[in-house]
Amino acid sequence: MNRNFILYLTLMVSFIGALGFSFYFYMKANYYDYQISEATSTYSSLPNYHFVLISEEVDHEYWRLVEEGAKEAEAVYDVYVEYKGPRNSNPEEQVRLLDMAIAAKVDGIIVQALNDEMFTPLINKAVENGIPVITIDTDVPNSSRMTYIGTDNYQSGQIAGQALIEDTNGEAVVGIIANSFSSIHQQLRIQGFKDAVENIEGIQIVAIEESNNSRVRAAEKADKILGEHEEITAFFGTSALDGLGISTSMKALQRQDDIYILAFDSLKETLDLLEQGKVDAVVAQEPFQMGYQSVERMLAIITGQQVQNVYHTNTSIIRKSDLRDWQTKVGVNP
Template sequence: MKRIFFYTILIIIFLIAVAYSLYSYRQAQIYDQKMQEVISEETPLPKYHFALIGEEMDHDYWRLVGAGAKKAALENDVFVEYEGPKRSNPEEQLKLLDMAIQAKVDGIIVQALNENFTPLINKAVKAGIPVITIDTDAPESLRNAAYIGTDNYLAGQLAGQALVNDTGGKATIGIITGGVDNAYNQHQLRVQGFKDAIAKEDGMKVIAIDESNLTRVQAEEKAYKMLKEHEDITAFYGTSSLDGIGIVAAARSLNKQDDLYVISFDTLDENIELLNKGDINAIVAQQPFVMGEKSIEIMLNLLNQKSISVVNHTDAAIIYKKDIEAVVEKKVNVHD
């Protein structure tokens, strides 16, 4: 009976997640349809045209960023052209950024994944196009003094403190990180925050760090290699949304899933499923929908010469198995 109940709960969670995904997709379709109606009916075009350039279109996290931006756009007479690579590809992002500059859009919202974005951001600002950064900052660029996204250093600290609390301050740790392209890269900040949080605990030791390059395949490969080379690893910390999935897969292949503590990022459906099964112990939850929504509001304030905050942090929190019901409900109702 317990097994039947467990699988029933899993099916319910899956169905809710599917319904939410379909709803989010439909909301984006409605937005695009309304924009087409505006054009076809020869009614006045929206007052502003913004370009939002994300990291990866084929990803739940960035779908939520786009959905939040389009919701705010509908409410504020704005057309948002939301684009990005199908899979993470900084070079393609740079091309899209350059195209937005050439199109002379009214504002650009971009994830500044590495230092190569700085020259193009500066080019846009010099051309009179305001730029704000989202998810990953470029504070040394001429971006218009605005960043919106997670406080990644603090998120890393939250992860480190959760690991300390949950293991009693004793763990031998491997870290799988999305990448460390520059000092402001969110993954590097998450690693540094994590290390600082565990630094005072004598029983906590990081013995290996490697990069997944934001793919679950490489996350699994790197975690597998770590587990083979360091059989004393008792905990893993993954800094990207796919790292936890790869870590769990590697642990399963070596029959070590019951011996590891795993903490990773983002409430993707697969991460929630692994959390519910106990394969992932904790998740650092971010607010991508809010990031997208607020980015439009900040850009409008900037264009209307209203005061804006230099840094606009969205909340992050540690999610455990007991929190799954609330997380799923929030995801379903995020558009309300």
């Protein structure tokens, strides 16, 4: 009797466990359906298309500007743009979100593709399943993506190098801090910078360190470089948080007056530092335009229109002397 009871109890527990797992995976597979139902509950009718925009870091100020551009396009066109991304930079999490979007059979995917090896197979899978993919901010041109929208990252590195040459009269000992050595766009920016200063006899790059997209880490790396190379006279930060971290380090070390800082991205705090003279120049991208144009191009693809292979948004150098003119030009309030 006891043996039968135990057997019965074991079978019941196994059945309940299996039912629970089945329900969990059902909910996971339908994740995007629940998201879009909730997001569109206030609409009188559902939008014609559902796009997913996958960022590098969901709450990063730069990516919020990309989202703002996409959401403005969403308001103009009859689409719903679902904005997703990891809390902290994590290519594995981006790939997981990409795979989930494919499983949910969304109408289009807009994704930052940080490296070829991880992202190309899934981008190709999406296209094979009839889901068009646009890469944004970082490209993998060997994939089946339909188009790339964003900065010409190699050129942005060259522009940065030219700014350094002009501002230092071709005399500088440089340390570089990059977001990630494995990210394609970071590699291109570093290479563009190196190529721009390569033939300038008075400019020497003595150290390159990695920040892992962390302001604190960037500050620590700046400290490390200065500790190992007292002759440093200039820093180049190749992504948004790198310049802020370098500035924090120079302030703590009381070196802001004698170290040239070249930052990346026109975040408000970075522009404030530029105005205060604590950053010397900024490489400015157009993240809002990236987001807006990605939605426009995705609609064009879906409706059978021809699109170019690449759409490069503008990149420019901002110095304190032309900050106001730049803000007026791009519609940013001082």
